[in-house]
Amino acid sequence: QVIGGAGLDVDFSLESPQGALLVSESRKADGVHTVEPTEAGDYKLCFDNSFSTISEKLVFFELIFDSLQDDEETLGWPDAVEPEEMLDVKMEDIKESIETMRTRLERSIQMLTLLRAFEARDRNLQEGNLERVNFWSAINVAVLLLVAVLQVCTLKRFFQDKRPVPT
Numbered sequence: 716q717v718i719g720g721a722g723l724d725v726d727f728s729l730e731s732p733q734g735a736l737l738v739s740e741s742r743k744a745d746g747v748h749t750v751e752p753t754e755a756g757d758y759k760l761c762f763d764n765s766f767s768t769i770s771e772k773l774v775f776f777e778l779i780f781d782s783l784q785d786d787e788e789t790l791g792w793p794d795a796v797e798p799e800e801m802l803d804v805k806m807e808d809i810k811e812s813i814e815t816m817r818t819r820l821e822r823s824i825q826m827l828t829l830l831r832a833f834e835a836r837d838r839n840l841q842e843g844n845l846e847r848v849n850f851w852s853a854i855n856v857a858v859l860l861l862v863a864v865l866q867v868c869t870l871k872r873f874f875q876d877k878r879p880v881p882t
Contacts (some may be wrong), residue, residue, distance in 0.1 A: 728762075
């Protein structure tokens with residue numbers, strides 16, 4: 716997501732470790748892509764701003780690795796509990812509930828991170844607008860004061876008597 720800079724757009728591409736182009740987008744402000752890694756190695760992300768030779772961009776991106784790991788099964792829980800017949804709730808039910816909560820918490824964190832990026836982009840835009848509004852307001856005040864001074868001088872000239880006073 717582009718959160719700052721002129722135009723709020725960049726080109727994006729994603730390549731596999733073998734060099735195959737997986738995703739390519741041109742001049743987008745934001746995007747979400749899901750890629751199943753089929754090859755081992757380093758994937759290449761490219762954010763390209765070469766079409767905009769003058770302005771720089773501020774880009775937010777997040778990589779989310781959503782892989783379920785079965786390493787938690789080796790913690791020794793099955794050895795430490797009583798037989799399932801003696802319990803009202805089975806061990807698998809507890810594991811399933813914990814996994815559901817973990818997944819929902821991860822999604823909540825992802826949404827909060829995305830909302831933070833939206834907030835940062837909007838704040839950048841508003842700060843730029845504030846600078847422009849302040850600049851043009853100062854110019855308007857200066858012009859207003861200049862016109863007021865000119866009007867006072869013009870009115871003074873209208874009421875000045877330039878005829879010589881006879882003595």
